[in-house]
Amino acid sequence: MALLEFDDVSVTYTSRGVVVPAVRGVTLSIDAGETVGIAGESGCGKTTLTSTVLRMQPRSAAVTGEVRLGGENVLAMPWGKVRALRWGQASVVFQGAMHALNPVQRIGDQMAEPMVLHGHGKVSSTRAATRVGELLELVGLPARRANAYPHQLSGGQKQRVMIAMALACDPQLIVADEPTTALDVMVQAQVLDVLRGLVTDLGVGMIFISHDLSVLSSTCDRIAVMYAGRIVEEGPAAEVFDHPKHPYAAALAGAFPRIGDARFRYSPAGLPGDPPFPGDLPTGCAFHPRCPVVMDECSAGDEPALLQVGDRRTACLRVHADGASS
Numbered sequence: 001m002a003l004l005e006f007d008d009v010s011v012t013y014t015s016r017g018v019v020v021p022a023v024r025g026v027t028l029s030i031d032a033g034e035t036v037g038i039a040g041e042s043g044c045g046k047t048t049l050t051s052t053v054l055r056m057q058p059r060s061a062a063v064t065g066e067v068r069l070g071g072e073n074v075l076a077m078p079w080g081k082v083r084a085l086r087w088g089q090a091s092v093v094f095q096g097a098m099h100a101l102n103p104v105q106r107i108g109d110q111m112a113e114p115m116v117l118h119g120h121g122k123v124s125s126t127r128a129a130t131r132v133g134e135l136l137e138l139v140g141l142p143a144r145r146a147n148a149y150p151h152q153l154s155g156g157q158k159q160r161v162m163i164a165m166a167l168a169c170d171p172q173l174i175v176a177d178e179p180t181t182a183l184d185v186m187v188q189a190q191v192l193d194v195l196r197g198l199v200t201d202l203g204v205g206m207i208f209i210s211h212d213l214s215v216l217s218s219t220c221d222r223i224a225v226m227y228a229g230r231i232v233e234e235g236p237a238a239e240v241f242d243h244p245k246h247p248y249a250a251a252l253a254g255a256f257p258r259i260g261d262a263r264f265r266y267s268p269a270g271l272p273g274d275p276p277f278p279g280d281l282p283t284g285c286a287f288h289p290r291c292p293v294v295m296d297e298c299s300a301g302d303e304p305a306l307l308q309v310g311d312r313r314t315a316c317l318r319v320h321a322d323g324a325s326s
Contacts, residue, residue, distance in 0.1 A: 001071055002029035004053065004090075004173055006155055007062055007063035011048050011057060020279040022048045024229040025065075027306075032172065035206040036217030039252060040226035043275050047210045049226070050175050053090055055082050062125050069173065087118035090173040091166040093159075095209075101150040102188040107161055108132045112177030114168045135164040136198060139194050156187030163194060167202075174198075174206045178213060191220050213252045217241035223251045226273075228276055228286035229302070235312030245289050245314045285317070293318060 010022040023045040030036045035139040039048045051057045052067045055074060067074045069090060074082065091114075093099040102110055112128035123131075133143030139160040150158060159179060166174050177193060180188040197217060199206050210216050216223050217237045224234040225248060234250045244250040251271040276282060282289055288298040297317055304314040309322075 002028040002068075003032045003034075003070065004207075005066070005068040006049065007066040009049065009052060009063070009067060010047070011052065012062045013016075013058075013060055014062070015035055015060070018279045020232055020277075020283075022061075023052075025026055025230075026226075026231055028174070028224055028231065028234065030205045030207060032205050033199060033203040034222070035196075035220045037208045037210060037220035037225060039213055039216055039223055039249075041252075041275050043278075044226045045224055045229040045278075047095075047177055050177065050207055050209060050228075053173070054086050054092065056092075073253040073326075084118070086171045087114040087171065089171055090175065091169070091171045091174040092292060093162050093174060093179045095165045095178040095221055101158060105149075105152050106146065106151065107136075107148050107153070111135065111146070111161070111165045112167065114281060117170050124317055131168070132164075135167055137196075138160070138167070139164045140190070154187075155300055159183060159191050160194060162196070163191070169199065170191065172204060176206060177207070177209045178211075179208075180210070190216075195219065197325060208323060211252075213241050213249075216293055225252065228281060229278055230286070230315065231306055231313070232285075232287065232315045233312060234306075234314075239312065244311060245319045246316045247293055247318075248287050251290075251292075285315075 004027045006026050008021060009026045010021065013020040013022060026049055040046050052063055053069065053074060057063060063075055065307065069085065069202065072083065084087050089155045109131060111132045112125065115128045115131060132146045136143050136145055141157060141160055151162065180191050182192060192215065195206065196203065208216060208220055220237045222235060223232045223237045223240040225240065226232070227248045233240060233244065235248040240249055241253050244253050255271065271290060276286055282299065284301055285304055286300040288294045291298065293319065304315045304317050304320060308318060309319055
């Protein structure tokens, strides 16, 4: 049984009478000890999808399908059980650690709070303080940093604190929402090394959200590429990055310049336009207005189904024509 399963999950908002389908029929699973990356431009539904794991979506959201964590449907749980699940079974490394930490509280106090409130069994303040030091050292920071305030830490150190805090209650699953955003390249590499080591050493499952396929390919076992609220390609990380099948996945991979490749010297590859507004999707394939290999059939009828193509799932008529199975 998978650690986490999204089963035909859809998330819809209604704003001023306009129905906005932010996530549409996503099915995806994550195993213990596995890192699954979710890629896509801003507005493609990555964070909205993963917010359903801990029921963090706003009240205006209508969620259908099932989100099963350890075999239990999170969407059907009473609120008391959801509160117990947060931190204890699943935790989040929020995007932008500089804004996720309380500036007037010491790091150690902020890290100890989830242990006392959500830890397995009764955790004393003394044991929590000891555990804070252990966690800081686990992510490469000295235990004495527990006495520091957020403004006394660099951006990379704050991000490590957020990772340590996510591990405070020994969760089975970590959702990392763009944890390397705004970090310089060297610090980004250090944070990625920490995350890789945690998954390998502790056996936790991790969802890694990013718009950067190069980061995901070096960190994740599998990658799911989302566009307009749907998964359009999913498969082994290295293969999705090096040999993408869907044109959108190819555009994301091509947007990362390769050192020494003359094609990127003067005119880096890019993708014109923007993702469509979820409340006004085009007919047929939602990507067809931006697709460089669009066919007449792409703009007609229903969207291409997400079908199995070898060791990947792909939603593209060109790929389906080469042979795919449901």
